[in-house]
Amino acid sequence: MPGNRLVDLCGKHGLSRTLAWKILRLANTQDTLASADMVPGPRGMKIFADAAARAGVQPALLASLQTAWDDFHAVAGRHTRSRPQMRSLVAAMSHSGDPSLLHRKAATKANAHIWGNHARVFYLAAWLFDASTSGTPNEKADVILVSGPIGLKSMRPGHPVVITRLRPNALANAASQPLVPRPSGLNLSILPDFSSAPLPAINTTALPDGSMQYDYTPSVLGERGELNLLFGIRIAQGEFHKLPAPEPSIGIHANISRACDLLVLELFLDKTIYPQSRTWSAILDSLQVKSPSRENPLDWLQIPCPLVTHEDSSLAPPNPNVPKHEQLRQFVCETAGVPASRFRHHTFSLPYPPAPSAPAITVDLTNGVP
Numbered sequence: 001m002p003g004n005r006l007v008d009l010c011g012k013h014g015l016s017r018t019l020a021w022k023i024l025r026l027a028n029t030q031d032t033l034a035s036a037d038m039v040p041g042p043r044g045m046k047i048f049a050d051a052a053a054r055a056g057v058q059p060a061l062l063a064s065l066q067t068a069w070d071d072f073h074a075v076a077g078r079h080t081r082s083r084p085q086m087r088s089l090v091a092a093m094s095h096s097g098d099p100s101l102l103h104r105k106a107a108t109k110a111n112a113h114i115w116g117n118h119a120r121v122f123y124l125a126a127w128l129f130d131a132s133t134s135g136t137p138n139e140k141a142d143v144i145l146v147s148g149p150i151g152l153k154s155m156r157p158g159h160p161v162v163i164t165r166l167r168p169n170a171l172a173n174a175a176s177q178p179l180v181p182r183p184s185g186l187n188l189s190i191l192p193d194f195s196s197a198p199l200p201a202i203n204t205t206a207l208p209d210g211s212m213q214y215d216y217t218p219s220v221l222g223e224r225g226e227l228n229l230l231f232g233i234r235i236a237q238g239e240f241h242k243l244p245a246p247e248p249s250i251g252i253h254a255n256i257s258r259a260c261d262l263l264v265l266e267l268f269l270d271k272t273i274y275p276q277s278r279t280w281s282a283i284l285d286s287l288q289v290k291s292p293s294r295e296n297p298l299d300w301l302q303i304p305c306p307l308v309t310h311e312d313s314s315l316a317p318p319n320p321n322v323p324k325h326e327q328l329r330q331f332v333c334e335t336a337g338v339p340a341s342r343f344r345h346h347t348f349s350l351p352y353p354p355a356p357s358a359p360a361i362t363v364d365l366t367n368g369v370p
Contacts, residue, residue: 013051019044036072036086045069104352111259111355117161118259120151121321122353123230125329126252129270129338131236141273144179144332146191148230149260150322153222160215162258163202163229164188167211179232179335188214194230194328228323234335250274253360256353262321263353267361268313268343276365305348307361314340321349 009020022038029038040048049062080086112118124147131142154161178189183199190199200216207213218225252267310316318325333340346363353359 013055015048015051019047023048039069039072101351104354107354108259108261108352112155115259116156116159117152117154118261119149119153120226120260121262121264122149122254122256122258122260123147123264123322124252124254125266125268125332127268127270127332127336127338127343128250128274129268129336129343130273131336131338141270142336143235144232144336145235146179146230146232146328146332147254148195148228149258150228150230152227152229153225154218155221157221158217160203160217163214163216164231165207165211165213167209176233176235179234179332189231189233191230191232191328191331193331194228194324196226196228199229200227230328232332249362249364251360251362253358254353256355256357256359259355261352263350263359264319264322264347265350265359265361266345266347267363268345269363270338270342271311271344272342274344274365305350307346307348307363310345312341313343313345316345316347319347319349 006017006020006024009015009023010017015023019040022040022044025038045066049065052065053059053062076086108118125145127144128141129144149163152161152163180189180191182189183202188202192199200218202214202216205213205215216227218227250269252265254263254265256263313329318329322328329340333343346361348361350359
């Protein structure tokens with residue numbers, strides 16, 4: 001069929017842009033499984049075959065094309081009942097792309113409408129370091145945690161948006177200290193320089209299990225009412241042991257409880273106490289998401305999500321999805337009293353994380369090959 005450009009298929013042969021784009025994708029793909037969703041339906045196939053016949057394509061080639069189309073749909077019909085099911089099945093067998101991305105995106109949109117709110121980004125970062133100034137190393141590492149939603153918005157008038165829930169053990173943790181003074185009457189460690197201003201009125205509710213819920217009722221809905229809320233705490237001599245550690249790995253996880261378009265997770269390790277840290281391997285270098293369903297035997301979903309590592313965190317580029325990201329990292333290093341160059345930086349970004357789930361960074365602390 002003469003012409004191998006979108007403008008040729010549309011202008012010379014009368015195909016729609018959508019159909020022409022699918023045909024070109026199929027003709028030029030390096031991964032046929034990844035492009036299986038581009039196969040036209042019955043109507044689109046007839047339009048393309050008729051255009052090819054008018055362009056002088058040999059009848060034998062057209063017959064071969066029809067046979068291939070019939071075989072494809074016969075196989076798809078035996079294993080799936082809809083195009084979304086076929087897309088998921090075929091993508092899982094492909095060697096490229098993220099087979100669950102389309103479904104995670106759809107689930108995020110659905111959850112946002114069901115619950116009436118969602119965030120553009122959920123951010124979590126942890127700095128593990130030795131704060132000892134006496135010359136005697138501490139038994140455990142100090143930890144600074146910064147987390148919170150970015151671009152949090154509501155789509156329902158009068159509907160409160162839950163910011164966070166603090167469990168009783170978190171409220172009773174005397175070792176946990178805010179990075180900046182807490183707002184009057186609140187047990188929330190909000191970082192005002194990295195959050196929206198002015199902050200909305202935040203309501204506090206005691207729940208039956210002893211935890212505290214913090215929420216607000218937005219006065220402006222949608223994009224104009226977006227809110228950034230970052231929290232920061234420091235835990236002196238937290239649960240992370242310095243080397244030699246009881247376990248050969250270390251990591252953090254984020255509790256995803258709301259719909260968000262992107263998860264950004266960062267782990268900063270003090271190289272003076274964690275001299276070795278790297279990803280497990282190319283095979284296991286992926287995000288693990290814990291399913292909340294105990295009945296589901298496949299309780300770990302592997303989502304390809306390579307970790308990016310910088311030996312010197314001062315050289316790590318700022319993430320454009322986190323406002324004032326570079327200033328935030330500088331602020332934490334100054335608060336910790338540790339230069340950025342002393343940290344090794346591990347990070348990943350995951351579009352449309354499942355909710356609820358607990359995505360995690362896990363890195364190896366051993367010298368040998370795992």
